[in-house]
Amino acid sequence: PQVSGVDSFYNRLPCSTPPPTLFPLNSFTTGFQNIVDAYGVAAYREVNPALFTIITFPFLFAVMFGDVGHGLLMTLTALWMVLEEKDPKLRNNNNEIWRMMFGGRYLILLMGLFSIYTGAIYNECFSKGLATFSSAWHVGPMFEKNIWNSSVLAGSQYLSMDPVVPGVFTSPYPFGIDPVWGMSNNKLTFLNSYKMKMSVIIGIIHMTFGVCLSFFNYCSLIFVLIPELFFMLFLFGYLVFMVVYKWVAYAPSQSKSAPSILLHFINMFLFTENPDNPQLYHGQVCASFVSFTNRNISGLDFPNIVISTLTALSSNSDVVVSPFCFLNDKNAAVIK
Structure with a gap:
């Protein structure tokens, strides 16, 4: 056969556009990927957080929406959509709200299952207790x-x-x-405080895990991951430590003298000390100073809105009622 006399050539053109990303999806993972894409699309060779969102998103939802009865209704509704997903009437419906619900049927299914589990922990079924x-x-x-x-x-x-x-x-x-x-008359005082603190603890664990996923190379480890972990752990991690320590250290007989975590957390930023609010543990003032100083060393600013958000940790909620x-x-x- 005749061989062409023209030499083959290959031109490499410089381009500033980042390479595209491809996520192989199916009917189960599409809803979770859409949630992640609403915040941002992972760049080329970055870890796709949608895989972890399959568990973390419905579980954190269930922590705030724990009810056996309502979770069962969500599960049955989502299960019906999953079993009838090939029905043309359901797939080709042009109603915008329905298409959004039908596209997230697997997400709703997991949210309902996790809500049943957390609702059993909260012992609530349609806001009524279960005397198991x-x-x-x-x-x-x-x-x-x-x-x-x-x-x-x-x-x-x-x-x-x-x-x-x-x-x-x-x-x-x-x-x-x-x-x-x-x-009890103080049911909401106790349960709202319990659910709120559990949501904060689990949410901080999720955020810390998300920060750890940003590890890409040694450069990002030194200049991105470590400063962000300093910011997270020396502020919110210290908050979680105080919540758990107070649960463990203070018995019902000591509940009247239990300090307010909210006041301690605010005083840490103001470098002040409230004589009416006793220390949570010996040497807390020094530990708070070190935690706040390390936050400044990381070079990250702390928005004032966090302090106002923490007003949910009121002194009334902190008392062991x-x-x-x-x-x-x-x-x-x-x-x-």
Whole structure:
């Protein structure tokens, strides 16, 4: 055969446009990838966070939306869309809201399943408690110790059970929240504080994991990853430490003297000390100063909005509240 006499050539043209990225998707991963693309598309050779979002996004949603009943409704609705996904009437529907729901059917399915799990932990089904096991709180010792009597019942609208009294609180509930909290007057004070703090802790863990995914090479390790970890761990990580430490260190008998985490966190930025708010642990002032100084060394600014956001960690939420302020007129039979 005749060989061409023209030499082959290859021209390499310089281009400033970044290389395109290709994510092989299917009907299951499309919804999660759309969530990630709403914030930004991963560049060429970067880690695609959509893989991790499959678990982290529905789980963090379920932490804030934990209810067995509502989660079951979401699961059944999403399961119906998944089983009927090949139906042309469902796939070709032009309604914008329906197309958005149908495209995220697998996302809704996982959100419902995780909501059932966290709802079982919160012991809530359509905002009502599930008495799966016997309650660990008992009113008998309050009468045996003569803390409650007929005169107290007649003169008090609300009665507070004291966990310090032997026999009132026997042991932690086997799984989830004790259902007797549903009868208490301070139910929202306790549960909202618990759910909010769990959301903060899990959210900070997710953000720290996301920062670790930014590791690309030694240059990004030194100038990106380490400064961001300094910012995260010396601020929000220290906040998580204080929350967990207060849960562990302060028993019900010490709840009245428990300090406010919110005031400590704000004083750390103002370099002040509140004499009315005792230290959480010995040497906390020095530790807070080191944590805040390391934040300045990292060269990152801390927006003031974070302090206002942390107002949810109010002093009322930080106190270890004893439950079940019963309504005397309606629940006298329960108390007796």
